[in-house]
Amino acid sequence: MHLTYFVAAALFVSAALPANAQIFSDSDARKAILELRARLGDQERALQQKDVELAARLERLETAQRNQLELANQTETLRQEIARLRGQIEALTNEVATLQKRNRDLYGDLDARLKKMEPSSVSVDGRAVAVERSEQAAYEAALAQFRASDFKGALAAFQQFVARYPQSAYTPVAHYWIGSAHYALKEYKSAIVAQQILVDRFQDSTRAPDALVSIAESQLQLGDKRSANRTLGRVIKDYPDSEAAKVARERLPATR
Template sequence: MMTFSKAGLAAAVMAAFAYLPLQAGAGLLDDAEARKAILDLRTKVDAVTRELNGRIDGKSDKTSTLELINQHEQTMQEIARLRGQIEVLANELSNAQKRQKDFYVDLDARLRKLEPRQISIDGKDAAVQPSEQASYDAALLLFKAGDYKAAAAALDGFVKRYPESGYAANAQYWLGNSHYALRDCKSAIAAQQVVVKAYPDSPKAADAMLNMASCYAELKDKANAKKTLDALVAQYPDSSAAQTAKERLPKK
C-alpha cells in the first residue's frame, strides 16, 4: 500500500488545484483575474492542506495512542503475571514459615519431654527422666493388676537400669512384695534387705523389715522373725510398722 508524507500530499494537492483551473481558463482571464484566481486556489490548497494535515496528525495520534494502549495492556498483563507469582511465593513463604514454627514448637515439646522433671517422692525432691517415670509407672501398674510375675521382672529391670533413681527404694520394696505375692519368701527377704541396707532413710525401710519378719515367720524361722521385729522397733520406733512389730512380739 502506497504512503505519502505531509509535504508530499500538500504538494500533490497544490499541483492538482493549480494546474487544472489555469489550463481551463488560459486565454480567457487577464493578469489581475489570473492572480486573484491563483490566490483563491492557494487559499483553497492551504485549507485542504491543513485539513489533510489535521487528518494525518489525527491518524498519527490514534496510531500512537493505540500503540500506547497496547503497550499499557501488555504492561498490565505482565504486572498481573508478576503479582500472581508474588502471591504464590508469598503463600509458599507463609506456609514454610508456619511449618518451621510448627517444627520448632514440636521439637521444643519433644525436648521438654526428654528433660528430667523435679518431683517429690516420699517428701524428697528428685529429678526424674520421662522414660524413668514411664518405666516405674508401668511396673507398678502390673503389680496393681495382680500380674506379680511380670511386675517382678519389670521392677527388677527398673532398679538395675535406674539404680540412682528417686524411685529406686520404692521399686525395690515393691519387688520384694511381688516375690512375696508369688510365695517366694526367700527372694522377698533378699529384695527387702536391699531396701533396708541401701535406703535406710526411705519411708519404705520400716515396712520392708516388717515384710521380712512376716516371711521368716512363714518359713518357720522364728528366731530371725523376732530378731527382725526387734531391729525394726529399735531403728524406726515412731513408724506404724514398729507399732505392728510390737504387737507381734511376744509379751515379756
C-alpha cells in the same frame, strides 16, 4: 487549476453577452479579470492553507492513534507481566508455606525428641527429683503391672529396672516393690532379701521403715515370730514418728 477554470468561465460569459451589453472597455475587463483572479488566488491559498491544516490535523490524529495503539500494546504487555509476576508470587508463597510447614514439623519432631531426652522432674516419696523420661516410663510401666496384680510381670520389670538404673531416684522404691511382689507370690525368703537390700543400702529412704515392716510380715509368714518381733521393735526405735511405727505397734502382739 482553480484559477484557470474561473478565467475560462469569465471569458465564456463575456463572449456570450450581446454586443450592446459589452459596455465595458478592455481596461475595465482586464481589471475585472485581475480582481477575479486575485479573489480566486486568495481562495486557492485559503484552500491550500485549509489543506495544510487538515493534513496537519490528520497527522496529529494518526500520531495519536499510533500512540494509543502503542499505549494499548504497552498496557497489554504490562498486564501480561503482572500476570506472570502474580503467578511467580503465588508459586513462591506456596513454596514458602510448604517450607514453613516442613520447618514446623521438623522443629516439632526435634522438640519432641529433645523432651524425651531431657530429665523430667518428678516426686519420689515426697522428694522432687530429676529422672530421665525413659527411666520414668520404665518405672511407671512396672508399677502398672503390680497394680494390675501381675506380680510376676511386675517382679521381672522392677528387677530389670534396678539393673538398668542402679543410681536412679526410683531404685529404693523399686527394691520395695520387688520385695512386695515376692511377698504377693508367697516367696517370703526372697521378699526378706529384697527388702533388706533397701534397708541396708538406702537407710535414709522414706521407704526403709515400710521395708522393715514388710520383712517382719514375711518373718511371721515363715513362723519366725522372734525375728519379726525384733524387726518391728527396730522400726519403733529407729523411726518412732513414722506411719510404719504405728503399724509396727499394732502388729507386735502377733509376734508374742
